[in-house]
Amino acid sequence: MTSPLTLIPRPDDARPLDPSVDHGIQAIVTGASTAETCTTDLAAGPWDFDVRPGYGPGSSMGDVIPTGAPRQGELPAPYRVATEADLHDRIRRAKEALGDRVVVLGHFYQREEVVVHADYVGDSFQLAGAAQAHPEAETIVFCGVHFMAETADLLSRPEQAVVLPNLAAGCSMADMASIDDVEDCWEQLAEVYGDLDTPDADGLLPVIPVTYMNSSAAIKGFVGRHGGIVCTSSNARTVLEWAFARGRRVLFFPDQHLGRNTAKAMGVPLDRMPMWNPRRPWGGTDEQTLADAQVVLWHGFCSVHRRFTVGQIDKARSEHPDVRVIVHPECPMEVVDAADESGSTDYIRKAIAAATTPTTFAIGTEINLVQRLAAEYPQHRIFCLDPVVCPCSTMYRIHPGYLAWVLEELVAGRTPNRITVSADVSAPARVALDRMLAARP
Numbered sequence: 001m002t003s004p005l006t007l008i009p010r011p012d013d014a015r016p017l018d019p020s021v022d023h024g025i026q027a028i029v030t031g032a033s034t035a036e037t038c039t040t041d042l043a044a045g046p047w048d049f050d051v052r053p054g055y056g057p058g059s060s061m062g063d064v065i066p067t068g069a070p071r072q073g074e075l076p077a078p079y080r081v082a083t084e085a086d087l088h089d090r091i092r093r094a095k096e097a098l099g100d101r102v103v104v105l106g107h108f109y110q111r112e113e114v115v116v117h118a119d120y121v122g123d124s125f126q127l128a129g130a131a132q133a134h135p136e137a138e139t140i141v142f143c144g145v146h147f148m149a150e151t152a153d154l155l156s157r158p159e160q161a162v163v164l165p166n167l168a169a170g171c172s173m174a175d176m177a178s179i180d181d182v183e184d185c186w187e188q189l190a191e192v193y194g195d196l197d198t199p200d201a202d203g204l205l206p207v208i209p210v211t212y213m214n215s216s217a218a219i220k221g222f223v224g225r226h227g228g229i230v231c232t233s234s235n236a237r238t239v240l241e242w243a244f245a246r247g248r249r250v251l252f253f254p255d256q257h258l259g260r261n262t263a264k265a266m267g268v269p270l271d272r273m274p275m276w277n278p279r280r281p282w283g284g285t286d287e288q289t290l291a292d293a294q295v296v297l298w299h300g301f302c303s304v305h306r307r308f309t310v311g312q313i314d315k316a317r318s319e320h321p322d323v324r325v326i327v328h329p330e331c332p333m334e335v336v337d338a339a340d341e342s343g344s345t346d347y348i349r350k351a352i353a354a355a356t357t358p359t360t361f362a363i364g365t366e367i368n369l370v371q372r373l374a375a376e377y378p379q380h381r382i383f384c385l386d387p388v389v390c391p392c393s394t395m396y397r398i399h400p401g402y403l404a405w406v407l408e409e410l411v412a413g414r415t416p417n418r419i420t421v422s423a424d425v426s427a428p429a430r431v432a433l434d435r436m437l438a439a440r441p
């Protein structure tokens with residue numbers, strides 16, 4: 001298997017672009033670069049943060065991590081002190097030794113030094129599909145975050161092990177919708193809407209729960225048990241249409257921005273999209289507002305995409321009058337409205353790949369993907385809207401040292417950091433995923 005990342009050769013006279021965010025951060029810290037980073041702690045090894053609670057340095061560092069979030073045990077010293085070149089060789093040798101027994105998956109937002117070893121690179125759902133396509137592999141090493149490894153476990157064969165190289169690689173957005181808070185919300189909504197599992201005379205349920213793929217397996221299971229469905233950033237509109245055909249309204253979690261941006265584009269008025277904040281009585285709203293609601297939005301967000309602003313777009317337009325601004329729908333509504341286009345990581349990649357003339361692109365999504373696209377398509381000028389280098393904190397927890405460690409453990413016959421979803425959760429979660437796969441535009 002080879003990486004699907006095919007770099008387009010650069011003209012001979014051009015200096016090669018370095019897609020490594022880590023190299024950029026190290027240059028900032030040593031003074032070799034005048035660029036800015038949100039924290040110089042990013043230059044340290046993630047093992048410096050594994051024993052502490054928190055998401056670690058990067059975009060989610062200010063978010064409150066739930067008590068009991070998984071922590072990573074100590075990474076053995078040889079992996080902490082090894083050079084980048086040594087780790088690269090160790091990973092390569094371990095992968096060769098394992099052959100087809102292992103598939104390594106790398107998310108678009110993952111570090112370049114890890115992604116170069118991935119058999120597949122994609123978004124969370126594409127990667128779960130890649131795991132499904134390799135039933136012969138004993139182990140799937142998922143270089144992404146916790147909910148992605150859970151989804152791969154849901155969709156792979158029971159005998160296959162899914163391994164997350166650093167257990168501290170959670171997702172702050174997914175953690176914003178805990179199963180306890182969602183169940184509390186559901187009970188309170190039943191006080192307003194009546195029995196939530198019984199359709200009315202028109203055959204419509206009072207509320208259909210819709211969860212973004214970026215949520216725990218427990219939340220996907222909840223949705224599956226209550227007539228609901230999963231969505232991705234690529235199919236959110238189709239999924240909302242599916243839900244409106246079956247219910248009076250939607251409860252959308254965890255990402256308020258994807259829910260708001262999608263529903264607004266479908267014509268749902270903003271005053272019929274109240275927010276449910278689980279930390280406030282009645283979600284911070286009231287019975288009448290809930291009775292009138294078409295979409296109840298959970299108070300969740302991605303701290304990577306919340307960094308993008310209208311001011312950054314204005315600046316890009318003033319400096320590059322022909323710029324094409326594309327942002328991810330996890331960005332706030334004002335940012336999506338000010339952009340030329342919005343779409344999933346897959347949409348962004350395809351839009352750039354389809355551009356036939358040299359174009360300036362300002363992109364509103366995670367920096368690792370943007371820098372990789374800039375290296376992959378040197379005929380275009382591609383830059384991140386956010387001038388401050390601030391990667392996804394939790395993706396960044398997967399340093400090549402952890403990948404080398406888990407692969408060498410597998411070579412030795414041990415399976416560290418296995419992620420498993422219990423049977424009582426996996427059955428309804430698969431129902432919710434199957435509904436999504438069957439939903440048609």
Ligand code: SF4
Pocket residue numbers: 060109145170171172173174214302303304305366392393394395
């Ligand atoms: S980019 Fe945002 S949604 Fe994606 S894993 Fe990081 S925190 Fe979670």
